[in-house]
Amino acid sequence: MAFQDGGSIGYGSDDSLQDLADRSSPILKQSKIFDNRGIHLEKIQFYGFDMDYTLCEYISPEFDILAFNLAKEFLVSSFSYPQEILKLEYNPEFPCRGLWFDKEHGNLLKVDQFGRILMCCHGFRLLEGEELRKLYPHKIQRKEEKRIYIMNTLFNIAETHLLASIVHYMDNREDAMVTTEGWLLGSEKKLKTFKQMFEDVRGSIDYLHDEKLLKQKTVENLEKYIKKDERLIGVLTRIRESGRKTFLLTNSDWWYTNHIMTFLLQNNSNEKESWLDYFDLTIVDACKPTFFNKGTNFKMVDTCTGEKVDLNSKPVHERPVVYSGGDHHTVSNLLGADGPDVMYCGDHLHADVVKCRKLSEWRTLLIVPELEYEMSVGLEQGELMNQLQNLERICGQVEPEDQDGFRRRIKDGVKKMDRSFAKTGSIFRAGTRLSYFGSNVLAWADLYTGSVCNLYSYSLQHRFIGTQILLPHELQ
Known part of the structure; x- marks a missing residue:
C-alpha cells in the first residue's frame, strides 16, 4: 500500500x-x-x-566536494604533489559509480559482467577504436585483482573524479612525457607510474577515513552534508x-x-x-x-x-x-x-x-x-532506447556488408544516451x-x-x- x-x-x-x-x-x-x-x-x-548511504544519505555534490578537496590537500602535503593540484575542481557531471580503474594504463573503464569494455576514459578523454583496441585486445579487460580496482561505493565518487583529474593534469604538464606506464617528470625524467599515482590517491582517501578527518568535517556541519x-x-x-x-x-x-x-x-x-x-x-x-x-x-x-x-x-x-x-x-x-x-x-x-x-x-x-535521477533521465531517453533496440535487431538481420551504417548509428545513439546521464554514463x-x-x-x-x-x-x-x-x- x-x-x-x-x-x-x-x-x-x-x-x-x-x-x-x-x-x-x-x-x-x-x-x-x-x-x-x-x-x-x-x-x-x-x-x-x-x-x-542507507539510513544516512549524504548530500551530493557537497559531500563529494568535501572529500575531493581534502584528498587533494593530503596529496600535496604528504605525497609532495605540486601545488597546482589544489586548483583542480570537482565536476558532479563527470563521475558515476561502479567504474573500474586500470592501474596499468591509468584508465577508467565501464565494463559488462564479462569484462567487455563499454566505455574507457583516460583522464577526461574518451578512448575509442584502434587506440582502445591497442590497449585492450578484443575490447576485454578481466577483473584482475592486482590490476583492477572497482569503485563500488558512493564514497568512491570523489576518488573516481580525482583519479581522472590527476591523469588529465599530468598528461598536460609541460615537464611531463607520457609513457605506456605513466609519466616521465621534470628534467630528471623520473618515472611516476599510473599504479603509483593510484596508490597515492587511494592512500589519501584511506587517510581521510582512518584518521576520521572526513567524518570530523561532516560532524562539524551535519546540516550541510546529511539529508x-x-x-x-x-x-x-x-x-x-x-x-x-x-x-x-x-x-x-x-x-x-x-x-x-x-x-x-x-x-x-x-x-x-x-x-x-x-x-x-x-x-x-x-x-x-x-x-x-x-x-x-x-x-x-x-x-x-x-x-x-x-x-x-x-x-x-x-x-x-x-x-x-x-x-x-x-x-x-x-x-x-x-x-x-x-x-x-x-x-x-x-x-x-x-x-x-x-x-x-x-x-x-x-x-x-x-536511482531517482537515473529513472528521470531514463524516462526522457525512453524513445532513444527503443530506437537503439530496433537498430540492433535490424543490424542482426541484414547482410554483413550492410551493417556498418547501422553500427555507426548505434554507436552515436549510445554516446548520446550516456552523455544524458553523466560524462561517464549511467x-x-x-x-x-x-x-x-x-x-x-x-x-x-x-x-x-x-x-x-x-x-x-x-x-x-x-x-x-x-x-x-x-x-x-x-x-x-
Whole structure:
C-alpha cells in the first residue's frame, strides 16, 4: 500500500494498514521498491540497516566536494604533489559509480559482467577504436585483482573524479612525457607510474577515513552534508510496533555512528530517550564483508568512552548495549532469527548484498541513491532506447556488408544516451547493455530502491512478486 506524501496515517496494526490499501494512491515511481526476486514481507521478522548511504544519505555534490578537496590537500602535503593540484575542481557531471580503474594504463573503464569494455576514459578523454583496441585486445579487460580496482561505493565518487583529474593534469604538464606506464617528470625524467599515482590517491582517501578527518568535517556541519528524511522515524517505528525487530549493522565506529544517528533520529518532539531505542540490536565496527564470512572479535562498546570491552564486562550505565564486530551467525542468534526471515538493507553492492547473499540466508534490499535521477533521465531517453533496440535487431538481420551504417548509428545513439546521464554514463548500462554494476544488481539484490525510507510506502504484508525472466527460446 502507499501513503500519500504529507499524510497523517498513524502506525496501527498490519491489518488496519492493509484495510486502507484500496483507498490509497498509487506509489510514485521514485518511491517504488523494485523486485528481482519474490519476497513476502509478512515472513520478514527482522529488518537490518546499514548506516552510511542507507539510513544516512549524504548530500551530493557537497559531500563529494568535501572529500575531493581534502584528498587533494593530503596529496600535496604528504605525497609532495605540486601545488597546482589544489586548483583542480570537482565536476558532479563527470563521475558515476561502479567504474573500474586500470592501474596499468591509468584508465577508467565501464565494463559488462564479462569484462567487455563499454566505455574507457583516460583522464577526461574518451578512448575509442584502434587506440582502445591497442590497449585492450578484443575490447576485454578481466577483473584482475592486482590490476583492477572497482569503485563500488558512493564514497568512491570523489576518488573516481580525482583519479581522472590527476591523469588529465599530468598528461598536460609541460615537464611531463607520457609513457605506456605513466609519466616521465621534470628534467630528471623520473618515472611516476599510473599504479603509483593510484596508490597515492587511494592512500589519501584511506587517510581521510582512518584518521576520521572526513567524518570530523561532516560532524562539524551535519546540516550541510546529511539529508534528513522525516519518513525514517516512521519506518522504524512501524516495524517495531508490528512486533518485528530492527537492528543497525554498520562498519562505522561508535563515535561517528552516535553523532549521525542522533542527528537523524532525535529531536525536541521525539518521545525516545535515545536513538538506540529505535533498534533492538546495534552493532558497529562490523567489518563487512568479513562479517558475512569469518567475522571479527565480538565485543561490547562502552558508549561513554567508546572503548571496546569484553562481553562479560559489567555495563557502567543502563543504556542499551552496543556491540562491536561479530559475524552474521552471532547476530542471527542474538535476534532469534532463522536466516530467511531477515532482510538487510544496505548500499554497498559487494559488501552489503553480494557477500550477504553468497554467505548467509538473509534477504537483501539494495539502496541506490542515484536511482531517482537515473529513472528521470531514463524516462526522457525512453524513445532513444527503443530506437537503439530496433537498430540492433535490424543490424542482426541484414547482410554483413550492410551493417556498418547501422553500427555507426548505434554507436552515436549510445554516446548520446550516456552523455544524458553523466560524462561517464549511467551506473546501470551503456546503451542497451548492462554494466558490471547493473548485472550484479540484477543477479544479487532481491529488492532495490532509491531510499530506505521508501519502505514507508509499503504494507508490512506486501508481497513482492519478482521479475519474471524468460530465456530467448521461451519468447518465441
